[in-house]
Amino acid sequence: MATSIFGIATSGLHAAQAGLATTSHNIANVHTAAFSRQQAVQSTPLPAYTGSGFFGAGVSVATVRRVYSEFLEVELRASLARSAAARELRTQLRALDDLLADPAAGLAPALGEFFAAANAVAAHPADAASRQAMLSAAGALAARFQALDARFEAQREAIGRQLGDAVAAVNAYASRIADLNQRILYASAQGGATRAPNDLLDQRDALLRELNREVGARALAQSDGTVNVFLSGGQALVVGTRAYALATARDPESPQDFVVGIRTGDSLLRLRADDLAGGRIEGLLQARDVDLAHARNALGRIAIALAARFNDQHRLGQDLEGQLGASFFSAGAPALTASSLNTGSAELAVSIADPSALGTSPYRMRWDGTSWNLTRLSDGTTRSFAMLPQTVDGLTISLSGGSPQPGDAFRIEPSAAGAAGFSVLVREPARIAAAAPIRTGSAATNSGGARISAGTVNGLDPNLRETVTITFTGPNTYDVTGTGTGNPTGLSYTPGEPISFNGWTVTITGTPAAGDTFTVRANTGGVADNRNALALAALQTARVLEGGTASLGEAYSMLVGAVGSHTREAILASEAFERLADEAVRAQQELSGVNLDEEAANLLRYQQAYQASGKALAVAQRLFETLLELGGR
16 A cells, blocks of 8 residues: 555655665766756655545655756856957967067067167268178068068967867857767656756766866757757857867968858858957957958068068168169068959959058958948948049059959058068168269359258259359349259259258358359269168167057057956956856856765765665564454454
8 A cells, every 4th residue: 555654665665766876976076067966755655545544655755856947057067168268369469469568589670770870880881791791681671571470370370270170169069969869868858858968968067167178168958858959140050960170271371370250061161350359269369350450561671671671761861883773671571462252353463652651450452333332340441432543541542454343452561561571682781872863062163151061962853963153243133054954044042941852952051252153063972971871770769660659669558558458358357257156157157066064964964864764664663563363364
């Protein structure tokens, strides 16, 4: 009979045994990741009705319940995703900051040594040793530019490999989650709605946590016990028992970079950065596409500006053999890449119109069928043009041939290759154009008190070194004769006012007398002249970047400061997100974690319950024996 002492005591033994087994299982898994402690849930069976009322039928074990909170688990996964992204970004930015701010390996020391050597040439323009030292310092500067760019490239390639590893990990976790969905589906069908496969659910939660360390993902529980997993942008990663694989592929517009997408059949659906928020992948993409790209472009911009301005000034000078200066440096040209998906034949050309106006962002040029749309990728600003060429942000973009089709796109990187292509073109010390190509003089017979300046060169006029004579016809007028001047007469004289012809400018001060003459001619034999060397050395502090508001050194300091600031922000964000993740873990463990003290108390409680039920069973046995003895009499 269900209400017999034997039956009730036996049910108590079974319940206590279930409690002991559950408690032992908890203790055994105290260090198992994502394990949620379990409880044997007891219930009272339907009582039996008798003439004396309802008598209890003992106890039964309804189910083994997992102590679990979906809310806390979701918060934990999100915290892990944010923490992993911040930690990865911190790691990448620290490497970048250490490189740029290194007092020995950074650009600042090499830049300072080069301009110090230029100043030494200005101090001793005819000294061969000073000239050779300037060439050596220029070579070291070029090597420093190239070394820094090579380090950037190495870090970019390393990020690409890490992206591949992260994608492989995501695919492995997604596949295992889909497999567990299948097993949970079968187990749930066997156990029913009230008997969940707790250990399988814990294993799936552990995989979901690890998945979120790689990429942010949301898991939505289904009524059949499975979960569907979606990326931050809503793309499905796991649906029921099917997993969708992520993949990496070369960017059609930037083949040196990998993009992440979802493989669907033979095609790859490219995912945006926003679709991959959270986890290591977010940190890697942020470091590569924002901070590392900015640093590389900023360094290249410094190289381009230095080469352009130094070359412009060097070409205005004269070397030891009396020849006009040639280009001193070369720098990498703007990079233009046509998308591999283009269907038209259009070819674009890009050149630098104004180095001081260059920014640090790449651009995307796209033809929509009626106009060209130029998007600055750093901030999304778009400008539209009905036709080319156009000059934007210091760049001139033109259509060099062919015709575009709607959707054709081109990626433009104005300065990414600037540092890699930086090199020294002047090889011989004598070719350093330290002198100015003109000299001025006054006639020995001049009787007035006027004096002429040494003169400055403004541009490469074909008549730059033709002899020009300035003859005063009175204290307030003068005539000019010489090739290229047009031989004007009766010009008005104002002391100190610039006089410019043939690409040069001089000033005359004081009061001239009628008949006084001054000449501007080629600087023949001017080996000790240092005027152009002084102008070259002065470029160290010239405002040649940021629209004419920053010098080369200041631009590099701004780069180092920006990277340092972002690194500090990343460190603080990482520490904050790690604390939040720790808090989320603690909150989850307070509810679901195994407490050994509590489990030890449960062992004693279930042990005593087992002993008590055993005692009840022993009493029932003695009563039964008594009945047998009475019957025997």
